[in-house]
């Protein structure tokens with residue numbers, strides 16, 4: 741591939757489970773807020789299925805895991821406690837997945853613009869990416885609270901592409917969950933599903949969806965999309 745193969749292309753990445761393995765730190769923060777409020781903690785193996793729709797949804801799933809539920813107002817203090825703990829301990833054990841840093845560099849060399857579209861809050865997403873030294877890689881980081889409707893709304897992705905000064909016709913979404921796949925479909929973007937994240941895997945596949953079990957497969961998928 742020539743060095744400008746991806747010129748004009750915007751590659752949009754989900755954050756948790758796609759760029760960064762955040763499960764260990766999210767697990768500690770979730771258990772902190774649950775136990776502080778007098779609930780049981782949840783085992784690490786269960787956390788993967790609770791990530792992907794934002795922190796509030798994760799806390800609700802942590803409660804449901806033990807047969808509990810709270811009204812929105814009663815959930816608020818747990819959410820605040822989660823946010824406070826997580827912000828202070830956001831990058832204790834979190835790390836980019838294998839080959840992420842190298843692949844981002846290669847995409848940049850090929851002329852692509854890189855962006856993050858995440859259901860994390862804007863502040864937490866920026867804090868994590870900064871802690872990992874990756875801020876300069878991205879034209880834009882677009883958190884759930886910086887758009888009117890978060891993923892699975894396609895608008896979250898389209899807004900991200902627009903703010904990265906890209907165009908939807910030359911954009912790809914990379915993500916680890918059904919939420920990402922639905923958002924990509926709603927936005928009309930090709931989608932690359934990474935199998936090493938937290939899932940759940942998409943419930944529908946068409947010819948615009950690719951499956952990648954490593955960053956080298958992510959790179960191949962992006963190449964075939966751009967060359968189609």
Ligand SMILES: O=C(O)COP(=O)(O)O
Pocket residue numbers: 754755756757790791792793794795798857858859860
């Ligand atoms: O924090 C979450 O639950 C989701 O974040 P993601 O959209 O980056 O996967």
Ligand SMILES: [Mg+2]
Pocket residue numbers: 754755756757758791792915916917937938
């Ligand atoms: Mg994710």
